[in-house]
Amino acid sequence: MSDLKIRTMEEFAAVSGISRPTLSKYFNDPASVRKSTRARIEAAIERFGYRPNIYALNQNRKQTRNIGILVPYLADPFFAEMARHVEAVVIAAGYRPILLSSHGDPAQELENLDSLRDIRPAGVLLAPLGRRSDAERVRAFCEEVTTVLFDCSVEGAGEAFVGSDNDQSVGLIVDRLCDTGEPPAFFEMRDPSNPNALKRREAYARAMTRRGLEPMYVRAEGTGWDFEEIGFRGGLEAIARRRLPTDTVLCSNDRLAIGFLAAAYEKGLRVGRGPGCALRVAGHDDHPFARYTCPRLTTVAQDYEAIARKSAETLLSLIRDDSRAASREVALFGGRLVERASA
Known part of the structure; x- marks a missing residue:
C-alpha cells in the first residue's frame, strides 16, 4: 500500500489515471462500469488505500437517503426519547437518520446546520434551541433544505411545526x-x-x-x-x-x-x-x-410518540412529493394528566 495520503476523489482520480466521473459511477454502483475498468479501480483502491466519503458522494445525487435530526441537548432524556421515536419512523421508511446535538450551544447549532448542508439530506427534522437560536440563520437553512421543526418553533422557519398544546x-x-x-x-x-x-x-x-x-x-x-x-x-x-x-x-x-x-x-x-x-x-x-x-x-x-411520528411523517410526505408546503402547517398535541403521589 502506498504511503501517499489520498483525501478526495479528485486526488484519487489524478493518481489512478481514472476519470472522476467514472470513479463516481463506480462508487455509486460498481456493476455500472466495465469489468476491466472495475478491476483497475479496485487495484488502485488497494494500492492507495483510498476510501470514499459517503457523504461527499451523496452531494452528487439529486436526493440522498439521509435525514438529519438535530436536537438541542441529547443528554436530556426528553430529547433522547423523541429522537428514538423519530429514528424508528425514518428507518422504517428506508432512510438513514443522522442524529446531531447542539449541546445547548448556539454556535454548535449553527455548525450542525452547516454539517447537514454538506451531506445534502433529503430533509431535516429540527428541534432548535429556541430563544438562543440565530433565527435568521435557521430560517435561511430552512429555505435551502426541506425542514420540519418539532418541540420548539422559530417564527417563519420550516415547512411545518409539530409540538405540544x-x-x-x-x-x-x-x-x-x-x-x-x-x-x-x-x-x-x-x-x-x-x-x-x-x-x-x-x-x-x-x-x-x-x-x-x-x-x-x-x-x-x-x-x-x-x-x-x-x-x-x-x-x-x-x-x-x-x-x-x-x-x-x-x-x-x-x-x-x-x-x-x-x-x-x-x-x-x-x-x-x-x-x-x-x-x-x-x-x-x-x-x-x-x-x-x-x-x-x-x-x-406529552405524547412523545405522536409528536415524533407526525413530525417524521410530515417530512417524509414532503420528500416523497418533492414539494414545498403552500403554507406552514402547525400541529399541536394535547397532554395527559398523570397523577402520582407528589400532588
Whole structure:
C-alpha cells in the first residue's frame, strides 16, 4: 500500500489515471462500469488505500437517503426519547437518520446546520434551541433544505411545526391542582432559553385568571440546560426565604421539579397528599425519571410518540412529493394528566 495520503476523489482520480466521473459511477454502483475498468479501480483502491466519503458522494445525487435530526441537548432524556421515536419512523421508511446535538450551544447549532448542508439530506427534522437560536440563520437553512421543526418553533422557519398544546396541558393540571387543594404557584427559571417555558408561563396565567385567581410566580436564577441543579438551588432559596405563597408548586418542567423535590427533602419538608405533607409538587412533560422520584411526580405527559411520528411523517410526505408546503402547517398535541403521589 502506498504511503501517499489520498483525501478526495479528485486526488484519487489524478493518481489512478481514472476519470472522476467514472470513479463516481463506480462508487455509486460498481456493476455500472466495465469489468476491466472495475478491476483497475479496485487495484488502485488497494494500492492507495483510498476510501470514499459517503457523504461527499451523496452531494452528487439529486436526493440522498439521509435525514438529519438535530436536537438541542441529547443528554436530556426528553430529547433522547423523541429522537428514538423519530429514528424508528425514518428507518422504517428506508432512510438513514443522522442524529446531531447542539449541546445547548448556539454556535454548535449553527455548525450542525452547516454539517447537514454538506451531506445534502433529503430533509431535516429540527428541534432548535429556541430563544438562543440565530433565527435568521435557521430560517435561511430552512429555505435551502426541506425542514420540519418539532418541540420548539422559530417564527417563519420550516415547512411545518409539530409540538405540544401548552394551553391545553397546563390548563389541565392547573384545574386539577385547584380542584384538589390550594391553587399552585408557578416555579420557573427567570430567563429560560426554550420558548415552551414562556408559553407555559402564559398558559398558567390564563388558567389562573379563568378561575378568578391571581397568578403567583416563584423564579429561580440560572441559565442553560442544567435544570435539576437550577431547580434544586432555586427551591432551597425559595423555601429558606419563605417565598412560597402557597403549599402547591407547579414546575415549568419535570427536570426543575426533580430539583425542587430534592430541595424540599433537604429542608425536611414532606411532599405529597394527606396528613403530614407540607407541600404538593407537580411538573410537566412526564420525563422518563418522573415515575421514579420520591415521591413519584404528578405531571402532564406529552405524547412523545405522536409528536415524533407526525413530525417524521410530515417530512417524509414532503420528500416523497418533492414539494414545498403552500403554507406552514402547525400541529399541536394535547397532554395527559398523570397523577402520582407528589400532588
